[in-house]
Amino acid sequence: MVSIGVQGGVYRQAACLQCPARPRMLCAGMTNELLPALGSIATDVRLDKGETLFYEGDDAKYVYNVKKGYVRLSRLGVDGRRQVMGFLTVGDYMGHTGKSQYAISAEALTDAEVCRFSRSDLESLLSQYPQLERQFHHMTAGLLDDMLDLLFTLGRKNAIERVASFLDNALDRQIQSDEPATQIWLPMTRADIADFLGLTLETVSRAFSRLRKEGIIDIEHAHTIHILQRARLIDIASGDG
Template sequence: MKISVLGEGTHRQSCQDCAARDFAICAALDNTELRELAQLSRHVRFESGATVFAQTNMATSFFSVHEGTLRLYKLLPDSRRQIVGFALPGDFLGLSGLPQHEFSAEAIGRVALCQFSKESFATFAENRPGLLRRIIELAGRELARAQEHMVLLGRRSAEEKIASFLIGWRDRLSGIGRGGEILPLPMKRLDIADHLGLTIETVSRTFSKLERDGVIQIFAGGVVLDVARAEALSGGAS
């Protein structure tokens, strides 16, 4: 059974009926402002595996994810990799505001993004408290997610990591209206390993064990998840 990754959005005509509108920074804007912001944005697409920006680059743009999934990662000099998160539709990239990108971003499957030049976006946002508050809201949510992930990385066992990850991923997708019977996992096992502080072998073994124990069923590109059982194995929330 082959599961299609998050559906390909048709290239939208306007921001009004953008599928990501309610999840993105755009939710803070009225239709007039939205048109104005649209003037400042470029719609860009990337093929699977493409680098949207790299950690070493100067950050000249902000991005808002319109469609698809990205891996956001940092590398150590010896090429150990930590995936600090996956970006989904509505996510805003560039929150740190620092002159250099804090991490690299690569497309997992095809992605579509709205790109804003840093200066023009800053000018647009400068005196729009509603938009600034929206950015604070998204940043706060991101920070909370990061802190939760620290608990996972620092204090959970391999099995708890996988179970927690699957539950968290499912909840995130639900939150943007992509919930469903099947939980798509567009990222590879190696991505999951580098996100959870494990090796690919341990991820694979743990998936197999969870399947043997009836917690998940594995398909190409995703799993079916028994949420209650996964929660029981996750070590608990918080």
């Protein structure tokens, strides 16, 4: 059963000390004093696959950190066109905006757990703990850097380069979290990837096939990819292919 919106999910008081994602969260590096303060305003929310955490246009009351699973951020155009803004996983953060409504929607790609902070609660903490605003700001700046990369990809790369960039990026994040590996798991569909890269799902599928035929990747299942020749993948991604 899938519940809809912020009303959905299972709630419980956050247990920060046991949080496996802490080193990469909003609460990263927080002192013994600040951590409980943060914990007291945090709520764990559990999401079923397919469940929407918030919709574009909703009042932006909360910010979130992903603790487990995958979340997709996207925006919908009037005629149904969709642009996926990112795929989030452990440690990633979302919901922040300069406006009072969310500019994007967030939906769980897999069963997921997120840590929810009310923005008004957070505000009051910010004035007490400048360090927190620091961390907050730092994460926002990191997001901005990521968006610049994506902007270049969407504006100036062709289909095969976009897909190669996507795979290389996915591998990077995999490596950062787990031990170095050549295998990536993609919880999203080809349509999701297409809407992320500004392509159609057919074009994405063809790009995967082409990379496979050229021996650069191996497609174990549609969602499990092995990178066989990372150097060539990077070359293609950067336009040297």
